[in-house]
Amino acid sequence: MMSKAIGIKVTKADGNYDLGASKFFGAPVIPGEWQNIFSDTEMFFCQIKCDDIALLDVENRLPHKGYLYVFLDIKSYPFKPRVLYYSGQPTIVVDDFNKDVPGAEHLTNEWLMSFEPADEAGDGIRLLGVPTDWNYAEPAPDVFMQYDPLEADMGFQDSVDGYVYLLFGEKSNDLGDITYREERS
Helix, strand or coil: CCCCEEEEEEEECCCCCCCCCCEECCCCEECHHHCCCCCCCEEEEEEEEHHHCCCCCCCCCCCCCCEEEEEEECCCCCCEEEEEEECCCCCEECCCCCCCCCCCCCCCCCEEEEEEEECCCCCCCEECCCCCCCCCCCCCCCEEEEECCCCCCCCCCCCCCEEEEEEECCCCCCCCCEEEEEEEC
16 A cells, blocks of 8 residues: 655765755755745745655645745744745755744754655654644644654754644645644653
């Protein structure tokens, strides 16, 4: 049986690597026309090269070409996510994107992603599926990304003993309607 979720394994970038690779934090590679669209309180969370996940997205819920980006506006709580999609090849490397964002200035190291099939309600860091250990009466929401701060020592939300979720809204494929939620163990 094929999985409906995509697991993410994370390793710290070391040496030479493709700056356009799927990764958390560090320097995003963005389209030139995006250079001035970010606020001073928006941090770069991750970029996903859609080719990397195409074969694992068996339900075709995400784009299979181009790039997905997640930025978090950290001026409010809960953080406000902005998920952007670019269908082409980005050209501008933004060094030290998070350096001047209060509370995110330490998130300048790059953590490369690799992908594998995952259980739709499994532990760890992953795309798609449903939240791990959902214990509420209402149906579990659809996950865009589940982030486990304790799985990798990346320095983001380390005080959360549980999960950070980026959840789809009413439409389970609307990248413009993603919300941020923390669930503590």
